[in-house]
Amino acid sequence: MQTQIQLGESTAYIVANQPMLFAKAELKGPAINYARNEEIFGEGEAAEYVYKVISGSVRAFRILSDGRRQIMAFYMPGDIFGVEPGDDHVISCEAISASTIVVVKRATLFKTAERDVEVARGLLAVTAAELRRSQNHALLLIKNAQERLAAFILEMADRVNRKGCVNLPMSRQDIADYLGLTIETVSRTLSQFAARSTIELVASREIVLRNRAALSDLNS
Amino acid sequence: MQTQIQLGESTAYIVANQPMLFAKAELKGPAINYARNEEIFGEGEAAEYVYKVISGSVRAFRILSDGRRQIMAFYMPGDIFGVEPGDDHVISCEAISASTIVVVKRATLFKTAERDVEVARGLLAVTAAELRRSQNHALLLIKNAQERLAAFILEMADRVNRKGCVNLPMSRQDIADYLGLTIETVSRTLSQFAARSTIELVASREIVLRNRAALSDLNS
DNA sequence: CGTCTTCTTGAGCCACTTCAAGGTAAGTGG
DNA sequence: CCACTTACCTTGAAGTGGCTCAAGAAGACG
Numbered sequence A, B: 001m002q003t004q005i006q007l008g009e010s011t012a013y014i015v016a017n018q019p020m021l022f023a024k025a026e027l028k029g030p031a032i033n034y035a036r037n038e039e040i041f042g043e044g045e046a047a048e049y050v051y052k053v054i055s056g057s058v059r060a061f062r063i064l065s066d067g068r069r070q071i072m073a074f075y076m077p078g079d080i081f082g083v084e085p086g087d088d089h090v091i092s093c094e095a096i097s098a099s100t101i102v103v104v105k106r107a108t109l110f111k112t113a114e115r116d117v118e119v120a121r122g123l124l125a126v127t128a129a130e131l132r133r134s135q136n137h138a139l140l141l142i143k144n145a146q147e148r149l150a151a152f153i154l155e156m157a158d159r160v161n162r163k164g165c166v167n168l169p170m171s172r173q174d175i176a177d178y179l180g181l182t183i184e185t186v187s188r189t190l191s192q193f194a195a196r197s198t199i200e201l202v203a204s205r206e207i208v209l210r211n212r213a214a215l216s217d218l219n220s
Numbered sequence C: 001c002g003t004c005t006t007c008t009t010g011a012g013c014c015a016c017t018t019c020a021a022g023g024t025a026a027g028t029g030g
Numbered sequence D: 001c002c003a004c005t006t007a008c009c010t011t012g013a014a015g016t017g018g019c020t021c022a023a024g025a026a027g028a029c030g
Helices: A018-023 A106-115 A117-140 A145-160 A172-179 A183-195 A212-218 B018-023 B106-115 B117-140 B145-160 B172-179 B183-195 B212-218
Strands: A003-007 A010-014 A031-034 A039-041 A049-055 A058-063 A069-075 A092-095 A099-105 A165-167 A199-203 A206-209 B003-007 B010-014 B031-034 B039-041 B049-055 B058-063 B069-075 B092-095 B099-105 B165-167 B199-203 B206-209
Touching: A018 A099, A018 A117, A049 A106, A058 A172, A069 A117, A069 A172, A069 B117, A099 A106, A106 A117, A117 A145, A117 B069, A117 B117, A145 A165, A145 A172, A145 A183, A145 A206, A145 A212, A172 A183, A183 A199, B018 B099, B018 B117, B049 B106, B058 B172, B069 B117, B069 B172, B099 B106, B106 B117, B117 B145, B145 B165, B145 B172, B145 B183, B145 B206, B145 B212, B172 B183, B183 B199
Parallel strands: none
Antiparallel strands: A003 A010, A031 A099, A039 A092, A049 A099, A058 A069, A058 A092, A165 A206, A199 A206, B003 B010, B031 B099, B039 B092, B049 B099, B058 B069, B058 B092, B165 B206, B199 B206
16 A cells, blocks of 8 residues: 655655554544534644544644634545644644544554554654645645646545546635635636636536646646 | 744644654764755755754755745754655755754664664654644745744744844845745845834844744734 | 525735845955 | 955835635525
8 A cells, every 4th residue: 555645746655554553453443423514623632533534524724813724734535634743733623524534542553653663654654744745735835826726636636536527525715725825816716727728617626637737837 | 852843822842852863872973064055965865864953054945847945944953854754855955054964874763763662753753843843834824924024033033042132044035935935025024023123133144032022923 | 496605706906026226244366 | 454246135116916805606405
């Protein structure tokens, strides 16, 4: 099993054993269902669990004092999240759509890592993948609107690809908060892409890539 | 020993054993001197070593195809850098000023981590600290120019504080590339802060904080 | 069918960028 | 020690990309 990580225009694969974290019998936990927009954990709460998306999707975010929201990441089926360095969560997570999520006690995981090298490696791999993701995100935030959306569409196409049709679980507001733009700019830029046949807006949350090269060019 | 990490307005301490990574006899490596602007490693190179700043300072950055540069982090004495998940560096590092840096073979470190839980924990702590740093950086990039500079000054004040006088090793261009602004906006904003006595510009790279509360207010 | 949410589109505005010029500091060679 | 060079920093004026404000369209759902 491999974990895919975006590196600018190229795509690198690191042999990550993240799934192993949840493969060991002792690390199996219950699957929990979350409703649309339900909070999974909030900023400031004790980080008691580690999570894995089975179905649905999740947004991880932070809120500034004046209400601005920065979405740090989206998690799709197969992704692990909630691994944080400190004892408390500094980010919040919510289900974007109705989701099934496996939870594992963090303490158990860390204790197992002390004696099981595989689990320790897995923990490091998860954290490292998260770091890479965050660094790519920071790189995205210095680009202009078109470039940000191109990067976003390509990222999503890689992650939820179904025969060329990209199905977005999140709203325009979620996309805007992820890309550091306003909802209007997101909408306008997608319309521009559609106007020049770079993409096709089948539905507001369903995109077909018509000209991947044009998007890649924008993705520096 | 503890590692300090910025979390918006509050400051959290995690019991990180990063120094342990370099405390073990077997992990000691040679100290190397780098000249101003000398490359320590470049994007695409094999990640053979892990580094620790003894004196001087370092910038870690990525370059987009059109030449835009994003500085991901600055490293000061005591900071460890170069720990990357993959086998190749995806970022580049250069000495900002003449610097002394200890280097340790990555392979040795990873091998030691297999049997020494302390070292494994240290590796995880370094990576996690880097993740936190990167996430805070991403949060910074959605703010306006004043807020970004306030955050930057406070971060530097915490890291290189010498009796209220903050000595910046990096140029305005470095600051601009770190904050996702232009050099002119950085200069103008600092002048604004000085005009309203929030800071004092003793020299272009020497700042005295006159009104920390005003900066904290801007730092959400 | 009506209500609520989400998305799109338009017009004007503003924060930051771009372009341009001048100032300051440090180093160098005569 | 001083002219000269070079790198770096500051400030001004004009331009612009994305934001704000506003209104309407398209879905989703009971």
